[in-house]
Amino acid sequence: MxxxxxxxxxxxxxxxxxxxxxxxxxxxxxxxxxxxxxxxxxxxxxxxxxxxxxxxxxESSTNEPGFEAKSLLEQPAKRAIAEHAATLVEPHSVIGISAGTTTWMLARSLQFHPGPLTVVTNSSTVANVPMAAAGGGAATVILTGGVRTPSAALVGPIADRSIGSLHLDRLFLGVHGMDARAGFTTPNLAEAQTNYVLVQHARQVVVLADSTKWATVGLSDFGALSIADVLITDDQLTAEAQRHLGDLVGELIIVSSAGGLAESVLS
CATH class of the missing domain: 1.10.10.10 (Winged helix-like DNA-binding domain superfamily/Winged helix DNA-binding domain)
Incomplete structure (x- = not known):
């Protein structure tokens, strides 16, 4: 050949x-x-x-890979990010979990959480994961409804109205891209609006983004990097990108995709 x-x-x-x-x-x-x-x-x-x-x-700024395609990428990094994020979830809290493959891994990690929890999500794949079961605590899962995107996000006016009536202790947010100038972005206009509403109704925003998301820019932004109270990423992020993020987010947590302790960088 x-x-x-x-x-x-x-x-x-x-x-x-x-x-x-x-x-x-x-x-x-x-x-x-x-x-x-x-x-x-x-x-x-x-x-x-x-x-x-x-x-x-x-990729173009409007290209939106499907959930299955994205789930094959950067699995060790996404798993490490998700496992660390799970340690931030407290019993009796109300958490939001946005659509995405890293957030889906977080939901899977919460199968071992003692609970009880209330989980609000606009992801059909996240909602299908049984959570807070191992420790005997129950999880109440609220699925927002809406129009399904290729990445399994439920978006649009129905989702936005549902989220707008709720108040989240902590939001775990997946992103398509993050960039020093563009901020957090997605290729889907409706998903950008739904993510914006999620952010507005959360007391704390925790962004889960592996290092390949850096310098990726989708069609529509839903917030500057400074909206992240906490950003969890992996150790393949360049030193320059770490400096940018460390200056702009509340707390930058870097996990090892090979396992091990996380490093926290306060801005």
Missing amino acids: TGHERRRQILAALESGAVRVSELTEQLGVSDMTIRRDLEILESHGWLRKVHGGAVPA
């Missing part, structure tokens, strides 16, 4: 979402190094974006 044909097949696989290097080596019968070289070539032409362990389709 020629390199041109191999790269054509990689692009064809990307039409279904993210691809993994390990899967491509098996599918195409070539070495890991060959696939990585192919990905570098395709990225240089703007046809894809390399991520840890694979690649995703080249």
Whole structure:
């Protein structure tokens, strides 16, 4: 198989979402190094974006990957972020969990929370996770309703009105991108509005964002970086990005994607 044909097949696989290097080596019968070289070539032409362990389709500000595609990306980092976030959840509290794959991992971590909890979410995938069960405490889950996006977020006027009548002790917020100038963004206009309403009705905002979200800018913003009272990310974030975030968010917590203690950076 020629390199041109191999790269054509990689692009064809990307039409279904993210691809993994390990899967491509098996599918195409070539070495890991060959696939990585192919990905570098395709990225240089703007046809894809390399991520840890694979690649995703080249993003525009309006591109909205589906939940399944996003759930394959940056799993160790997302898991570490979610597990640390779970330690911030107190029994008898009312928490909001926005849509997203990292927030979904947080919901899974809360299966071991002693409870009781009240969970407000605009994510159909989060709502499907049984929470606060292991310790015997019950979790009351309030699903906002609304129109479902490709990323499994429920958005729009129905969601906004539901959230607008509630008051959250702490909001755990997933984001599509974070940027020093653009702030927190999403490719979906309606989701931006729903996220904005969630933020307005929370006493504390905790943003969960792995390092690949830095310098990613979606179509619509829903707040400056300063809206984050706490931001939890992973240790692959560059030193420059850490300085930017440390200056703008209330508290920056950096977790190791390989496990271990988290580092807190107060701004």
